[in-house]
Amino acid sequence: MAVLLEMIDIHKTYPNGTMANRGVNLEVHEGEIHALVGENGAGKSTLMKILFGLENPTSGTIKYKGEAVRFQGPRDAINQGLGMVHQHFMLAPSLTVSENIVLGDEPRKGLFKVFRDRKTELNQIHHLIEQFGLKLDPNAVVDSISVGQKQRVEILKVLYRGAKLIILDEPTAVLTPQETDELFDSIKSLVSQGYTIIFITHKLREVMEISDRITVLKAGQTVQTLMTKDTNKEEISRLMVGRDVLLRVEKQEPQLRDIILEVHNLSAVNEKGLPVLKEVSFQIQGGEVFGIAGVEGNGQTELVEVITGLKQATGGHVTYLKEELLGKSIGEIRKMKIGHIPEDRQTTGACLTSTIEENIILDVYGQKEFKTGPFMNRKKLKAFARDLMETFDVRAENEEIMAGSLSGGNLQKVVIAREIAKNPKLLIASQPTRGVDIGAIEFIHKEIIKKRDEGTAVLLVSAELSEIMSLSDRIGVMYNGELVAVLNNTSELTEQEIGYYMLGIKKKGAAADESEAISVS
Structure with a gap:
């Protein structure tokens, strides 16, 4: 040629x-x-x-x-x-x-x-x-x-x-x-x-x-x-x-625990008053990854926003450890051992005009171990930030670098480090590897599975169907604001099969699927 x-x-x-x-x-x-x-x-x-x-x-x-x-x-x-x-x-x-x-x-x-x-x-x-x-x-x-x-x-x-x-x-x-x-x-x-x-x-x-x-x-x-x-x-x-990369996530069978999150008949509308969530229902147990698949714009963003307090629901219930979340403020929810990796790291995930350290300590600076009397212990907070930067491979000269100067992948690692360091009982990961390279993807996937194996309930939302299938134990599919199916992620399940639900070509009774799938361990 x-x-x-x-x-x-x-x-x-x-x-x-x-x-x-x-x-x-x-x-x-x-x-x-x-x-x-x-x-x-x-x-x-x-x-x-x-x-x-x-x-x-x-x-x-x-x-x-x-x-x-x-x-x-x-x-x-x-x-x-x-x-x-x-x-x-x-x-x-x-x-x-x-x-x-x-x-x-x-x-x-x-x-x-x-x-x-x-x-x-x-x-x-x-x-x-x-x-x-x-x-x-x-x-x-x-x-x-x-x-x-x-x-x-x-x-x-x-x-x-x-x-x-x-x-x-x-x-x-x-x-x-x-x-x-x-x-x-x-x-x-x-x-x-x-x-x-x-x-x-x-x-x-x-x-x-x-x-x-x-x-x-x-x-x-x-x-x-x-x-x-x-x-x-x-x-x-x-x-x-520059090294061998694990292209497939290695994970063991889930060791299911008590129900951590329960969403029941959840509904919401957009700014024009049109429905974006239509009576969505599902449960997540500790020790499992529940993936939400769907073409973007079918209610996934609104679902996460309602659960995390960023958007009001018009009906239904969201309970976390049997406590109602609807009506609570964002601050109250962040204090409840709920980790949230937002889909947009630049607007809702991090403060770009603050340092890496300031972003990492956002939820911990008021805790007793980081205070000396009524004052923040700056030495301990810096050490905490540096340790997380090393553990999560955040590549920057030091913790005083502005978050806005980091590459997309490094900024994502800062957000993930902060949320996982909370040792959450529920981890909501929305588009966790968007725009992230293969090496960082491997690392993020390992961290999600590690939390799952420690007993955390993980709600994973991703536009990458291969990521959903690789990480999830069960998969819910959203189309036009509805949860149209809940599927066990078995070896027989294919991307093409899920794609039919994503396009609205196929639809199952999600509530019936939920009762079947939740019993599988």
Whole structure:
């Protein structure tokens, strides 16, 4: 295959001295699917920002179609045939599919091209949809379509603008297995028609399934480029992390204890008064992980918010050790041996303008062992913070570093360290490994299973179905605000089966399943 793109000895040093890229080399062949993998902070995002004109390199050369280029902004990159589909969708929810695709580049007609040409627009979009087999209704409002369909809209946006080299950044982060399969079919169709894909992901299974070649980055440098057919997940993870990584969670059969958390007929509405939780019921015993699976936006966030006091319920009960939680303040709940790892570490998980130490001691500074008379014992608190930083491998110079300066993975470790150090009887872990690299994922998974084995009841909410299946003893599936099934996580249960419930294709009597599943030890 001909070389389409070369990024040669790319360096990027920010004004604060941070070196994001330290001589990265990337070669992409025309008509291939090239996976770009690496830990958080390895330099993947910076490299793609440089390629797409969002950042300027400190030094280095970019060659596209054999010629040296330097894009001054995304418009330059787009004009040269590059397109980027970002991890977080950039769509206007109140506009239609067609309007989102052409936004900013609408066909015009009339004198001086003043009037929008809706007929031409719809013809062009219909043609694109048929050409690439991306099933969509051009007139559907984006707010009303599925996550998988939104992903297709993003891809059509770059195809509409003439992209031939497409960068996909974590494209399957919020997709069901069925939607992921459909996306992969679409990607393969694009490649068969002469398109080239750069595929950024943390999911090694997907790398092995869809890519032709793989480039591994570590600490801002290229480690190696591999032919996918000649490697395996173990070698890739070893190159990424620098050591062997346990890709499967090792756990024993659960030793079930008393019921810790009971949710009964829980209901809630959003700010518009529309129902987001519809009579949800389940129980969690000590010594088990109860996973909640579901496409994001089906009530998982609201469920956790109600349990932790961040949102009011409109009906039902939540009891923790037989004590009602509804009506209690956030502060009261945090004092009840309940650990909470929020889904958004930057807004609700940590205070970015406080130090690592201040974030870690948030729940313990008032305890007797950390006080000398009426005063805080600063020496003990510092030692406590340092010990947790070491135990949880928080990589920072010292505990006085501002939390906001940490990488996403290190900030997540600070939050997890604080919550697990409380020795909770109930641990609520919401998206605990989102945006975290494979080495940190392995560590976080081990900590969750360790607490489960110590008798903690764990409520796990994750958009990663593989994570739910790996960690959970039982799995509840949410769809449209309902708990549509509670399933025992046996060897017979497949991701595809759960995916049918996630999409609302299948539904079981969750209450009946609950009574069956709770009795299994």
